[in-house]
Amino acid sequence: MITYRNTYISLPSHFFTQQFSDKFLNPTLIAFNHDLAKELFNDDLTSKSDQELARYFSGQERHSGLEPIAMAYSGHQFGHFNPTLGDGRALLLGEVVTSNNMRFDVQLKGSGQTPYSRSGDGRSALGPVIREYLVSEAMHALGVPTTRALCAVRSGEQVYRETPQPGGIFTRVASSHIRIGTFEFLASRGDYEGLKALADYTIKRHYPKARDQANPYLALIDCTAKAWASLIAKWLSLGFIHGVMNTDNMAVSGETIDYGPCAFMDNYSHARVYSFIDRHGRYAYGNQINIGKWNLGRFASALLPIVDTDSDQAIKQTQELLDSTYRYYDQAWLVEMSKKFGIENPVHTDQALIVEFLELLERHDLDFTDSFIKLTHSREKLEAYDGFPPFLKKWLGRSPNFEFMKISNPYLIPRNHQIERAIQASLNRDDSVFKLLNEVYKSPFSSTHQGKEYALAPKPEQRIKNTFCGT
Incomplete structure:
Protein backbone atom coordinates (compact mmCIF):
# COMPACT_ATOMS: atom_id res chain seq x y z
CA MET A 1 0.00 0.00 0.00
CA ILE A 2 1.92 3.04 1.27
CA THR A 3 5.32 3.02 2.87
CA TYR A 4 5.47 5.64 5.60
CA ARG A 5 8.49 6.99 7.34
CA ASN A 6 8.30 8.42 10.83
CA THR A 7 11.23 10.54 11.94
CA TYR A 8 9.24 11.89 14.91
CA ILE A 9 9.55 8.56 16.73
CA SER A 10 13.33 9.08 16.82
CA LEU A 11 12.58 11.65 19.54
CA PRO A 12 12.18 10.57 23.19
CA SER A 13 9.27 8.19 23.73
CA HIS A 14 7.33 10.48 26.09
CA PHE A 15 6.74 12.85 23.15
CA PHE A 16 4.09 10.46 21.83
CA THR A 17 2.22 7.19 22.35
CA GLN A 18 1.99 4.46 19.74
CA GLN A 19 -1.65 3.72 19.06
CA PHE A 20 -3.88 2.15 16.41
CA SER A 21 -7.28 3.35 15.26
CA ASP A 22 -10.50 2.03 16.76
CA LYS A 23 -12.43 -0.54 14.73
CA PHE A 24 -15.10 0.77 12.37
CA LEU A 25 -17.25 -1.92 10.79
CA ASN A 26 -18.59 -0.10 7.76
CA PRO A 27 -16.60 3.01 6.76
CA THR A 28 -17.64 4.57 3.44
CA LEU A 29 -15.85 7.12 1.28
CA ILE A 30 -17.18 10.67 0.92
CA ALA A 31 -14.26 12.26 -0.90
CA PHE A 32 -10.67 11.52 -1.85
CA ASN A 33 -8.27 14.19 -3.07
CA HIS A 34 -6.73 12.40 -6.06
CA ASP A 35 -4.61 15.39 -7.11
CA LEU A 36 -3.01 15.68 -3.68
CA ALA A 37 -2.61 11.91 -3.45
CA LYS A 38 -0.67 11.88 -6.70
CA GLU A 39 1.69 14.55 -5.34
CA LEU A 40 2.23 12.53 -2.18
CA PHE A 41 2.16 8.93 -3.33
CA ASN A 42 2.70 9.12 -7.12
CA ASP A 43 0.41 6.41 -8.52
CA ASP A 44 0.37 4.09 -5.50
CA LEU A 45 -3.35 4.63 -4.81
CA THR A 46 -4.79 5.04 -8.31
CA SER A 47 -6.00 1.44 -8.55
CA LYS A 48 -7.71 1.39 -5.15
CA SER A 49 -11.48 1.17 -4.93
CA ASP A 50 -13.58 3.55 -2.84
CA GLN A 51 -14.10 0.78 -0.30
CA GLU A 52 -10.36 0.13 -0.02
CA LEU A 53 -9.65 3.84 0.41
CA ALA A 54 -12.36 4.15 3.07
CA ARG A 55 -10.92 1.25 5.02
CA TYR A 56 -7.37 2.50 4.73
CA PHE A 57 -8.13 6.09 5.67
CA SER A 58 -10.22 5.06 8.65
CA GLY A 59 -7.27 3.13 10.06
CA GLN A 60 -8.67 -0.34 9.36
CA GLU A 61 -5.71 -1.66 7.35
CA ARG A 62 -2.78 -2.51 9.59
CA HIS A 63 0.17 -3.53 7.48
CA PRO A 83 -0.55 21.01 30.81
CA THR A 84 -2.27 17.83 29.64
CA ASP A 105 2.67 14.24 7.85
CA VAL A 106 -0.45 12.18 7.16
CA GLN A 107 -2.84 12.21 10.11
CA LEU A 108 -6.26 10.70 10.84
CA LYS A 109 -8.75 12.77 12.85
CA GLY A 110 -11.69 11.10 14.56
CA SER A 111 -10.09 7.66 14.54
CA GLY A 112 -10.78 6.80 18.18
CA GLN A 113 -9.52 7.11 21.72
CA THR A 114 -5.89 7.67 22.65
CA PRO A 115 -4.19 8.07 26.04
CA TYR A 116 -4.77 11.83 25.61
CA SER A 117 -8.54 11.59 25.09
CA ARG A 118 -9.26 12.26 28.77
CA SER A 119 -13.06 11.84 29.00
CA GLY A 120 -13.62 12.10 25.23
CA ASP A 121 -14.57 9.27 22.88
CA GLY A 122 -11.87 10.07 20.31
CA ARG A 123 -14.46 10.31 17.55
CA SER A 124 -15.43 13.20 15.30
CA ALA A 125 -18.88 14.19 14.17
CA LEU A 126 -19.31 14.38 10.40
CA GLY A 127 -19.96 18.14 10.32
CA PRO A 128 -16.42 19.19 11.30
CA VAL A 129 -15.01 16.75 8.73
CA ILE A 130 -17.02 18.43 5.96
CA ARG A 131 -16.07 21.90 7.20
CA GLU A 132 -12.33 21.24 7.43
CA TYR A 133 -12.18 19.48 4.07
CA LEU A 134 -13.91 22.35 2.25
CA VAL A 135 -12.25 25.23 4.06
CA SER A 136 -8.69 23.90 4.08
CA GLU A 137 -8.80 23.14 0.35
CA ALA A 138 -10.34 26.55 -0.34
CA MET A 139 -7.58 28.20 1.69
CA HIS A 140 -4.99 26.35 -0.39
CA ALA A 141 -6.61 27.64 -3.59
CA VAL A 153 -14.93 9.06 5.37
CA ARG A 154 -18.21 8.24 7.10
CA SER A 155 -17.35 6.03 10.04
CA GLY A 156 -20.69 4.19 9.89
CA GLU A 157 -21.29 4.92 13.57
CA GLN A 158 -23.13 7.55 15.57
CA VAL A 159 -21.26 9.88 17.88
CA TYR A 160 -22.98 11.41 20.87
CA ARG A 161 -22.70 15.15 21.45
CA GLU A 162 -25.72 17.29 22.36
CA THR A 163 -27.61 14.92 20.05
CA PRO A 164 -26.57 11.74 18.20
CA GLN A 165 -24.79 12.59 14.95
CA PRO A 166 -23.17 10.63 12.12
CA GLY A 167 -19.47 10.09 12.68
CA GLY A 168 -16.69 11.00 10.29
CA ILE A 169 -12.94 10.51 9.87
CA PHE A 170 -10.76 13.13 8.21
CA THR A 171 -7.29 12.61 6.78
CA ARG A 172 -5.13 15.70 7.07
CA VAL A 173 -1.78 16.41 5.42
CA ALA A 174 0.58 18.90 7.05
CA SER A 175 4.21 19.99 6.86
CA SER A 176 4.25 18.78 10.46
CA HIS A 177 2.05 18.76 13.54
CA ILE A 178 4.55 20.46 15.83
CA ARG A 179 2.72 23.13 17.82
CA ILE A 180 3.68 25.81 20.31
CA GLY A 181 2.02 23.50 22.80
CA THR A 182 4.48 20.72 21.93
CA PHE A 183 7.29 22.91 23.26
CA GLU A 184 5.19 24.01 26.24
CA PHE A 185 4.61 20.36 27.14
CA LEU A 186 8.35 19.80 27.60
CA ALA A 187 9.16 23.16 29.17
CA SER A 188 6.41 22.78 31.79
CA ARG A 189 7.96 19.48 32.86
CA GLY A 190 11.47 20.85 33.07
CA ASP A 191 12.57 18.48 30.32
CA TYR A 192 15.25 20.69 28.82
CA LEU A 198 12.53 19.00 19.70
CA ALA A 199 13.97 22.40 18.78
CA ASP A 200 16.82 20.77 16.83
CA TYR A 201 14.34 18.51 15.05
CA THR A 202 12.08 21.46 14.19
CA ILE A 203 14.98 23.53 12.86
CA LYS A 204 16.18 20.65 10.69
CA ARG A 205 12.68 20.00 9.35
CA HIS A 206 11.36 23.55 8.86
CA TYR A 207 14.05 26.21 9.21
CA PRO A 208 17.45 24.66 8.36
CA LYS A 209 19.08 28.07 7.82
CA ALA A 210 18.60 28.77 11.54
CA ARG A 211 21.33 26.22 12.27
CA ASP A 212 23.90 28.60 10.78
CA GLN A 213 22.99 31.49 13.09
CA ALA A 214 24.91 32.44 16.24
CA ASN A 215 22.01 31.24 18.39
CA PRO A 216 19.85 28.73 16.46
CA TYR A 217 17.05 28.85 19.04
CA LEU A 218 16.64 32.61 18.81
CA ALA A 219 16.73 32.17 15.04
CA LEU A 220 13.93 29.58 15.35
CA ILE A 221 11.77 32.14 17.16
CA ASP A 222 12.55 34.73 14.49
CA CYS A 223 11.73 32.38 11.60
CA THR A 224 8.48 31.35 13.25
CA ALA A 225 7.53 34.99 13.86
CA LYS A 226 7.98 35.78 10.16
CA ALA A 227 5.91 32.74 9.15
CA TRP A 228 3.06 33.61 11.51
CA ALA A 229 3.10 37.29 10.56
CA SER A 230 2.70 36.38 6.90
CA LEU A 231 0.02 33.80 7.67
CA ILE A 232 -2.15 36.02 9.88
CA ALA A 233 -1.88 38.89 7.38
CA LYS A 234 -3.26 36.57 4.69
CA TRP A 235 -6.12 35.58 7.01
CA LEU A 236 -6.99 39.23 7.61
CA SER A 237 -6.85 40.07 3.90
CA LEU A 238 -9.54 37.45 3.28
CA GLY A 239 -11.75 38.24 6.26
CA PHE A 240 -10.87 34.88 7.81
CA ILE A 241 -11.36 34.33 11.53
CA HIS A 242 -9.63 31.24 12.90
CA GLY A 243 -11.75 31.26 16.03
CA VAL A 244 -9.56 29.31 18.43
CA MET A 245 -5.96 30.55 18.33
CA ASN A 246 -4.92 28.61 21.40
CA THR A 247 -1.21 27.75 21.51
CA ASP A 248 -2.04 24.09 20.87
CA ASN A 249 -3.69 25.19 17.60
CA MET A 250 -0.71 27.13 16.24
CA ALA A 251 1.74 25.18 14.07
CA VAL A 252 5.41 26.18 14.19
CA SER A 253 5.54 25.54 10.43
CA GLY A 254 3.35 28.60 9.82
CA GLU A 255 0.43 26.67 8.34
CA THR A 256 -3.23 27.17 9.23
CA ILE A 257 -4.25 24.18 11.35
CA ASP A 258 -7.28 23.07 13.39
CA TYR A 259 -10.14 24.87 11.66
CA GLY A 260 -12.71 24.11 14.37
CA PRO A 261 -15.13 27.08 14.63
CA CYS A 262 -13.48 29.08 11.83
CA ALA A 263 -15.47 31.47 9.65
CA PHE A 264 -15.15 33.94 6.81
CA MET A 265 -16.56 37.32 7.69
CA ASP A 266 -19.65 38.53 5.85
CA ASN A 267 -20.46 42.10 6.91
CA TYR A 268 -17.31 43.78 8.14
CA SER A 269 -16.65 44.44 11.80
CA HIS A 270 -13.23 44.82 13.39
CA ALA A 271 -14.61 43.03 16.47
CA ARG A 272 -16.39 40.24 14.56
CA ILE A 291 -2.88 37.07 19.65
CA GLY A 292 -0.17 36.08 17.17
CA LYS A 293 2.27 38.26 19.11
CA TRP A 294 1.05 36.88 22.44
CA ASN A 295 1.43 33.30 21.22
CA LEU A 296 4.94 34.05 20.00
CA GLY A 297 5.73 35.19 23.53
CA ARG A 298 4.55 31.82 24.88
CA PHE A 299 6.74 30.03 22.33
CA ALA A 300 9.74 32.15 23.30
CA SER A 301 9.09 31.54 27.01
CA ALA A 302 9.11 27.79 26.43
CA LEU A 303 12.48 28.04 24.69
CA LEU A 304 14.16 30.20 27.37
CA PRO A 305 16.00 27.30 29.07
CA ILE A 306 17.88 26.46 25.87
CA VAL A 307 18.44 30.02 24.60
CA ASP A 308 21.12 30.57 27.27
CA THR A 309 22.15 28.73 30.43
CA ASP A 310 22.18 32.09 32.23
CA SER A 311 18.48 32.76 32.79
CA ASP A 312 18.93 36.55 32.96
CA GLN A 313 20.77 36.53 29.64
CA ALA A 314 18.15 34.24 28.12
CA ILE A 315 15.35 36.62 29.12
CA LYS A 316 17.27 39.69 27.92
CA GLN A 317 18.16 38.22 24.52
CA GLN A 331 4.55 45.05 7.87
CA ALA A 332 2.93 41.85 6.60
CA TRP A 333 -0.56 43.30 7.17
CA LEU A 334 0.30 46.42 5.18
CA VAL A 335 1.70 44.38 2.29
CA GLU A 336 -1.23 41.94 2.10
CA MET A 337 -3.95 44.55 2.50
CA SER A 338 -2.30 46.91 0.01
CA LYS A 339 -2.52 44.20 -2.64
CA LYS A 340 -6.31 44.38 -2.36
CA PHE A 341 -6.16 48.07 -3.24
CA GLY A 342 -3.80 47.55 -6.17
CA ILE A 343 -0.91 49.20 -4.34
CA GLU A 344 2.19 47.23 -5.27
CA ASN A 345 4.75 49.24 -3.30
CA PRO A 346 2.99 50.39 -0.14
CA VAL A 347 4.28 53.19 2.05
CA HIS A 348 3.48 53.84 5.68
CA THR A 349 0.77 56.40 4.88
CA ASP A 350 -1.21 53.74 2.98
CA GLN A 351 -2.16 52.28 6.34
CA ALA A 352 -4.52 55.21 6.98
CA LEU A 353 -6.12 54.72 3.57
CA ILE A 354 -6.78 51.04 4.27
CA VAL A 355 -8.20 51.76 7.73
CA GLU A 356 -10.47 54.46 6.26
CA PHE A 357 -11.94 51.95 3.80
CA LEU A 358 -12.53 49.37 6.53
CA GLU A 359 -14.19 51.96 8.76
CA LEU A 360 -16.52 52.85 5.89
CA LEU A 361 -17.43 49.18 5.49
CA GLU A 362 -18.24 48.96 9.19
CA ARG A 363 -20.20 52.22 9.22
CA HIS A 364 -22.41 51.06 6.34
CA ASP A 365 -22.56 47.39 7.41
CA LEU A 366 -21.13 46.23 4.07
CA ASP A 367 -19.91 42.80 3.08
CA PHE A 368 -16.11 42.49 3.25
CA THR A 369 -15.46 40.32 0.19
CA ASP A 370 -18.20 41.84 -1.96
CA SER A 371 -16.95 45.37 -1.27
CA PHE A 372 -13.48 44.54 -2.55
CA ILE A 373 -15.02 42.98 -5.66
CA LYS A 374 -16.91 46.23 -6.23
CA LEU A 375 -13.75 48.26 -5.64
CA THR A 376 -12.00 46.15 -8.28
CA HIS A 377 -14.71 45.89 -10.93
CA SER A 378 -17.52 48.39 -10.28
CA ARG A 379 -16.48 51.09 -7.83
CA GLU A 380 -19.40 53.29 -8.90
CA LYS A 381 -21.59 51.00 -6.77
CA LEU A 382 -19.73 52.23 -3.69
CA GLU A 383 -20.10 55.93 -4.52
CA ALA A 384 -23.70 55.96 -3.29
CA LEU A 392 -12.14 56.85 -3.81
CA LYS A 393 -10.54 60.11 -4.92
CA LYS A 394 -7.63 59.62 -2.51
CA TRP A 395 -7.26 55.97 -3.45
CA LEU A 396 -7.25 56.64 -7.20
CA GLY A 397 -4.49 59.13 -6.49
CA ARG A 398 -2.31 56.13 -5.61
CA SER A 399 -2.65 54.91 -9.25
CA PRO A 400 -3.89 51.42 -8.34
CA ASN A 401 -2.99 48.48 -10.56
CA PHE A 402 -6.37 46.93 -11.38
CA GLU A 403 -4.85 43.75 -12.83
CA PHE A 404 -3.05 43.28 -9.52
CA MET A 405 -6.36 43.74 -7.70
CA LYS A 406 -8.02 41.03 -9.80
CA ILE A 407 -5.58 38.41 -8.52
CA SER A 408 -5.79 39.71 -4.94
CA ASN A 409 -9.56 39.95 -4.44
CA PRO A 410 -11.36 36.62 -4.75
CA TYR A 411 -14.92 36.24 -6.00
CA LEU A 412 -15.32 33.04 -4.06
CA ILE A 413 -14.68 32.39 -0.40
CA PRO A 414 -16.22 29.58 1.67
CA ARG A 415 -19.31 31.48 2.74
CA ASN A 416 -20.50 30.34 6.16
CA HIS A 417 -24.08 29.72 5.03
CA GLN A 418 -22.89 27.62 2.08
CA ILE A 419 -20.62 25.53 4.30
CA GLU A 420 -23.53 24.97 6.67
CA ARG A 421 -25.73 23.99 3.74
CA ALA A 422 -23.16 21.38 2.67
CA ILE A 423 -22.90 20.04 6.22
CA GLN A 424 -26.66 19.66 6.63
CA ALA A 425 -26.98 17.91 3.27
CA SER A 426 -24.15 15.49 4.10
CA LEU A 427 -25.73 14.72 7.47
CA ASN A 428 -28.67 13.49 5.37
CA ARG A 429 -26.32 11.44 3.15
CA ASP A 430 -26.46 13.90 0.26
CA ASP A 431 -22.88 14.87 -0.63
CA SER A 432 -23.74 16.72 -3.83
CA VAL A 433 -23.49 20.19 -2.25
CA PHE A 434 -20.16 19.30 -0.66
CA LYS A 435 -18.76 18.07 -3.98
CA THR A 448 -17.75 31.73 -13.67
CA HIS A 449 -21.42 31.11 -14.27
CA GLN A 450 -21.25 28.01 -12.07
CA GLY A 451 -19.67 29.89 -9.19
CA LYS A 452 -21.79 33.06 -9.19
CA GLU A 453 -24.49 31.64 -6.92
CA TYR A 454 -21.87 30.65 -4.37
CA ALA A 455 -20.08 34.00 -4.47
CA LEU A 456 -23.16 35.91 -3.32
CA ALA A 457 -23.20 37.40 0.15
CA PRO A 458 -25.90 35.87 2.35
CA LYS A 459 -29.27 37.50 2.75
CA PRO A 460 -29.86 38.75 6.31
CA GLU A 461 -31.85 35.63 7.18
CA GLN A 462 -29.05 33.40 5.82
CA ARG A 463 -26.26 34.85 7.94
CA ILE A 464 -24.58 32.46 10.35
CA LYS A 465 -24.11 34.10 13.73
CA ASN A 466 -22.21 31.38 15.56
CA THR A 467 -19.88 28.54 14.65
CA PHE A 468 -19.00 25.55 16.79
CA CYS A 469 -15.98 23.29 17.12
CA GLY A 470 -18.30 20.31 17.17
CA THR A 471 -15.74 17.53 16.98
Missing part, protein backbone atom coordinates in the same frame (compact mmCIF):
# COMPACT_ATOMS: atom_id res chain seq x y z
CA SER A 64 3.69 -4.25 8.70
CA GLY A 65 5.81 -1.18 9.24
CA LEU A 66 2.85 1.06 10.11
CA GLU A 67 3.53 2.79 13.44
CA PRO A 68 0.77 5.34 14.12
CA ILE A 69 1.28 7.69 17.05
CA ALA A 70 -0.72 10.18 19.09
CA MET A 71 1.39 13.22 19.92
CA ALA A 72 1.68 14.80 23.36
CA TYR A 73 1.39 18.55 23.87
CA SER A 74 0.12 21.21 26.26
CA GLY A 75 -1.39 24.59 25.46
CA HIS A 76 -2.73 27.94 26.54
CA GLN A 77 -6.47 27.80 25.89
CA PHE A 78 -8.12 31.23 25.96
CA GLY A 79 -5.08 32.44 27.89
CA HIS A 80 -5.08 29.68 30.53
CA PHE A 81 -2.41 27.00 30.57
CA ASN A 82 -3.51 23.37 30.32
CA LEU A 85 -3.67 17.98 26.14
CA GLY A 86 -2.35 15.93 23.20
CA ASP A 87 -3.97 14.16 20.27
CA GLY A 88 -7.20 13.04 21.88
CA ARG A 89 -8.85 12.01 18.61
CA ALA A 90 -6.01 11.97 16.09
CA LEU A 91 -3.28 9.59 14.94
CA LEU A 92 -0.22 10.40 12.89
CA LEU A 93 0.05 7.54 10.39
CA GLY A 94 3.51 8.66 9.35
CA GLU A 95 5.40 10.85 6.92
CA VAL A 96 5.74 10.76 3.16
CA VAL A 97 8.54 12.33 1.13
CA THR A 98 7.50 13.57 -2.30
CA SER A 99 9.47 13.36 -5.54
CA ASN A 100 10.72 16.92 -4.96
CA ASN A 101 11.96 15.96 -1.48
CA MET A 102 9.18 17.65 0.53
CA ARG A 103 8.19 15.88 3.75
CA PHE A 104 4.57 15.76 4.93
CA LEU A 142 -6.57 31.15 -2.11
CA GLY A 143 -2.81 30.91 -1.58
CA VAL A 144 -2.85 30.62 2.21
CA PRO A 145 -0.38 28.25 3.92
CA THR A 146 -2.57 25.47 5.29
CA THR A 147 -2.92 21.84 6.12
CA ARG A 148 -4.57 19.94 3.28
CA ALA A 149 -7.51 17.58 2.98
CA LEU A 150 -6.72 14.13 1.63
CA CYS A 151 -9.79 12.07 2.51
CA ALA A 152 -13.21 12.22 4.18
CA GLU A 193 17.06 17.88 27.04
CA GLY A 194 13.79 16.96 25.35
CA LEU A 195 13.15 20.63 24.60
CA LYS A 196 16.52 20.90 22.87
CA ALA A 197 15.90 17.69 20.92
CA VAL A 273 -16.56 36.90 16.41
CA TYR A 274 -18.27 33.73 15.22
CA SER A 275 -17.03 31.06 17.63
CA PHE A 276 -19.75 30.32 20.17
CA ILE A 277 -17.22 29.68 22.94
CA ASP A 278 -15.31 32.96 22.37
CA ARG A 279 -17.65 34.90 24.64
CA HIS A 280 -15.25 37.81 25.25
CA GLY A 281 -13.88 38.21 21.73
CA ARG A 282 -10.34 37.12 22.51
CA TYR A 283 -9.97 35.72 18.98
CA ALA A 284 -12.01 38.37 17.16
CA TYR A 285 -11.08 39.30 13.59
CA GLY A 286 -9.23 42.46 14.58
CA ASN A 287 -7.41 40.88 17.52
CA GLN A 288 -5.67 38.11 15.60
CA ILE A 289 -2.40 40.01 15.15
CA ASN A 290 -2.25 40.73 18.89
CA THR A 318 14.70 36.78 23.96
CA GLN A 319 12.87 39.97 24.92
CA GLU A 320 15.08 42.02 22.60
CA LEU A 321 14.29 39.59 19.80
CA LEU A 322 10.55 39.67 20.50
CA ASP A 323 10.55 43.46 20.49
CA SER A 324 12.16 43.38 17.05
CA THR A 325 9.79 40.74 15.62
CA TYR A 326 6.53 42.52 16.41
CA ARG A 327 7.06 44.81 13.42
CA TYR A 328 6.81 41.77 11.12
CA TYR A 329 3.08 41.54 11.80
CA ASP A 330 2.33 45.16 10.96
CA TYR A 385 -22.53 55.48 0.30
CA ASP A 386 -21.63 58.51 2.37
CA GLY A 387 -17.87 58.89 2.75
CA PHE A 388 -16.86 56.78 -0.22
CA PRO A 389 -16.46 59.52 -2.89
CA PRO A 390 -13.63 61.32 -1.02
CA PHE A 391 -12.03 57.97 -0.18
CA LEU A 436 -20.03 21.08 -5.90
CA LEU A 437 -18.54 23.55 -3.41
CA ASN A 438 -15.26 21.67 -3.34
CA GLU A 439 -15.07 22.03 -7.11
CA VAL A 440 -15.99 25.73 -7.38
CA TYR A 441 -13.62 26.69 -4.55
CA LYS A 442 -10.70 25.53 -6.69
CA SER A 443 -10.98 28.73 -8.78
CA PRO A 444 -11.64 31.54 -6.28
CA PHE A 445 -10.51 34.39 -8.55
CA SER A 446 -12.63 33.35 -11.55
CA SER A 447 -16.10 34.78 -12.12
